Amino acid sequence: MLQRSRLGSSRCRAKLPLFCHGHPTAVIHYRWAGYSPFTGDGSDAVSATKNPGPATPLYWPTPLHDVLQGYSWILENLAPQLYKRRDVYIFGSYLGASLATSLALTEARPHHRMAVRGCVAFNGVYNWTMFLPDHPINRAPKSRSSTSNILEEILGRPQDPGLLDLKQHAPALFKKPDNLFDPFASPCLFFHTPGLHVPRTFTKPVDQDYAALSSPSPSSSPSSSLLPLSEFLSSQDLTPEALLSGLAQKPPRMSPLVFPPRKSTLKIPQTLLLHTTAPPPPPSLQRRRRRRTKKEAPNNSFRTQANELAGVMRRSVDKIEMKERLRWDEDYEGWEDEAVRRVQVYDVGLGEEAFGLPRLGNGLVEAWFEDRLTR
Known part of the structure; x- marks a missing residue:
């Protein structure tokens, strides 16, 4: 489980989700200042240490380095003895979801005795470049109607408050727009080029x-x-x-990339992507939206983020992994549905608790784990 450290506090204990109870769990704390949803967090832009020398800047890529160091420690100290195998499953939410999926995509090695086998991510941002004004998802809708109608159409779209909050804090979290294009921050970019100029x-x-x-x-x-x-x-x-x-x-055309690389031992991991539903717009705008029959373009939301990542991961399973397997295993059954089974997406409804996984989400994860741990 990936957990953001509460800097400046002597209590760094993570509140484990319900589905973790009863399972051996290791918590990796990472430092990432610039976004402080917890009161009394005391986050600063740099890390104060007892050792002399320059302080560590607590923006990207420091959290990535923390996670990689923590995962390396787990492999070195918790690896099974002799020829036994041990499966690692990762969970992260919000900022931790981006880190969890990136770690899973780059450490899922089926032939290793101990490696990542699966990942659960909740309300993650998997393509931070969607926050940039030049991204196609942020273009004003094409309409011949009046300016006021266009404004109503934009305001009438459901908005994720948590996602808007992350967008507001992106400059503090990443310092430079270039960092949004790092695939470890935006794991969708493992699978395709951004299709944008770097601003x-x-x-x-x-x-x-x-x-x-x-x-x-x-x-x-x-x-x-x-x-x-x-x-x-x-x-x-x-x-x-x-x-x-x-x-x-x-702008440069968005082009697909081959991931995992053909000669690597990586494999798309078992993945469960959970997202909440954005709160509905005001009733007056809802009535006007019902009158429209034209299909609306998607806006940036936790749902959109999850669906984009699921789409590129499934495409990789279909176009690369399954295509390669069918060359030597023509009798392999069930390959048509393998991508959907491997990468699942669920809407867990409106958030019940700030930054917490709703009860429906806990139930889905428990069932997902039970299915995989009993195979």
Whole structure:
């Protein structure tokens, strides 16, 4: 289980979910300042240590390093003796869900005696680039109706307060927009390219953010202005005008990637993705939404995040793993449904407790564990 450390507090005990009771559980604490849903958390931007030297910055990728170090300790100290096997299942929620899925995807090795076999994630953000203005999911809906109707359509979409809270704190959590493109933070990007230019800021579209480059101030040089660009664009010897012309073109196309790599021993793990339902919009907006028959485009929500990750993981099982297996095992039965069985998604309804897994979710996880531990 991955648990965010409550910095500045002498009590760092994690409250185990109900489904963990009765199972041997190791808790990995990670440090990630910038988002403090707990009162009296005392989180700071750096870690104070007794040892002299520079303090550890508590934004990305520090939490990833903490998790990897904790997992390495578990493998070294809790590995079974002789030729026995031991299965590891990971659980994480909210910020921990991103870390849990990334760890599972990169440590699920079926042939190892002790390795990750499965993962349960609740209300995770699996593609942080969805928070950027240039992501297609954030484009204004195309409509010939009036501006007021477009605004009503946007406001009428269900909104996840927890997701909006994470979006607001993304600059403190990641420090630089580049970090949102790290696949270990956004595990969907293990399976496809982002299809976006890397912006300089978290809140402005790329074309607006670089508009100032067309008329740089006397005190700044074009080379210094280009430094924050994505690695590719910043390596080009372009004038500001040429740069803006390039940015005006369509963003790079989103392309699928092969994951796991064909020559690796990794395998898509058994995965259960849980998400809550966004609270409904105000009654007045609900009535107007019922009148519309046109299918609405999805907005960024915990449901959308879970469905995107499930989609790319299932595609990997179908297009890579099953295709390869059928080459030497033509009699393999049940391959048509293997991807859906392997990667499951469930809506657990409205959240009953702040940042807690609802009772329906606990029941689903207990049944999911029971099915796998008794095989």
